Amino acid sequence: MNIMDKFCLKGRKAIVTGGAQGIGFNYASAVAAAGADVAIADINGEKARETAEQIAGEYHVKAMGIQADVTSPEQVERMCREMAEEMGRIDIAFCNAGISINVPAEEMTYEQWRKVIDINLTGVFLTATAAGRYMIRQGGGSIINTASMSGHIVNIPQPQVAYNASKAGVIMLTKSLAVEWADKNVRVNSISPGYIMTDLIRGHELIPRWTELSPSSRMGNPEELQGVALYLASDASSFTTGSDFVVDGAYTCV
Numbered sequence: 001m002n003i004m005d006k007f008c009l010k011g012r013k014a015i016v017t018g019g020a021q022g023i024g025f026n027y028a029s030a031v032a033a034a035g036a037d038v039a040i041a042d043i044n045g046e047k048a049r050e051t052a053e054q055i056a057g058e059y060h061v062k063a064m065g066i067q068a069d070v071t072s073p074e075q076v077e078r079m080c081r082e083m084a085e086e087m088g089r090i091d092i093a094f095c096n097a098g099i100s101i102n103v104p105a106e107e108m109t110y111e112q113w114r115k116v117i118d119i120n121l122t123g124v125f126l127t128a129t130a131a132g133r134y135m136i137r138q139g140g141g142s143i144i145n146t147a148s149m150s151g152h153i154v155n156i157p158q159p160q161v162a163y164n165a166s167k168a169g170v171i172m173l174t175k176s177l178a179v180e181w182a183d184k185n186v187r188v189n190s191i192s193p194g195y196i197m198t199d200l201i202r203g204h205e206l207i208p209r210w211t212e213l214s215p216s217s218r219m220g221n222p223e224e225l226q227g228v229a230l231y232l233a234s235d236a237s238s239f240t241t242g243s244d245f246v247v248d249g250a251y252t253c254v
């Protein structure tokens with residue numbers, strides 16, 4: 001098969017959590033551009049539906065919006081069920097929803113810690129295993145988790161102990177699922193972005209400092225994650241599982 005054909009996703013069905021905006025929206029757009037039908041899942045159901053309409057209009061694929069909070073096992077199960085009922089199967093799952101709370105560790109409350117871990121790590125576990133059950137039954141699939149360069153290094157100067165711990169957890173969760181499911185044809189990989197200009201960081205007072213610390217002297221754009229997302233979603237990455245892809249403009253090299 002021609003290598004370019006391996007990137008074609010016509011007939012595939014993809015779901016993206018935290019897909020209403022930012023990085024998740026760009027993952028969804030990437031796979032839709034390659035022909036996949038997409039489900040945009042987000043805690044903000046209205047925005048998820050608007051984003052789905054936008055993608056359907058732009059890429060002429062089927063798209064649906066689903067309201068779901070990734071910290072709720074029941075809502076995550078319902079999310080996958082709604083998608084599978086509408087689209088017939090789940091081939092690709094981006095477990096992407098995430099937040100950050102930056103507080104000095106000694107001041108961080110239990111509730112703040114739990115919120116970050118529940119969304120960023122438990123949310124990925126719940127989504128990956130719910131989608132994974134469909135993929136195992138179907139005979140295969142590709143799961144792509146959003147980790148972060150913060151799973152590899154401690155970003156400075158902002159204090160973000162829970163975020164860093166959650167993202168390191170996502171990287172190891174990814175490897176563990178990849179090993180458990182390798183013989184089931186379910187591939188599991190993660191993407192670790194550096195600083196990417198989305199609402200998560202837009203307008204942050206530390207952007208000049210982060211720019212200065214980066215060898216690339218700039219933030220990344222969310223579109224710059226689309227290539228790796230498409231690669232991991234597609235058959236072009238058929239022997240790639242259990243890997244983490246750092247896309248950070250060389251930030252973690254120094």
Ligand code: NAD
Binds near residue numbers: 024041070196
């Ligand atoms: P964003 O804030 O623009 O988008 C996050 C989306 O997740 C929003 O649509 C939000 O409504 C949704 N969401 C939040 N909590 C949710 C929940 N409980 N259930 C379902 N959806 C929920 O942020 P982004 O920059 O696009 O971040 C996406 C992912 O990328 C996150 O996991 C983040 O940690 C990671 N990341 C971002 C950067 C960056 O610099 N922007 C860097 C590394 C990793």
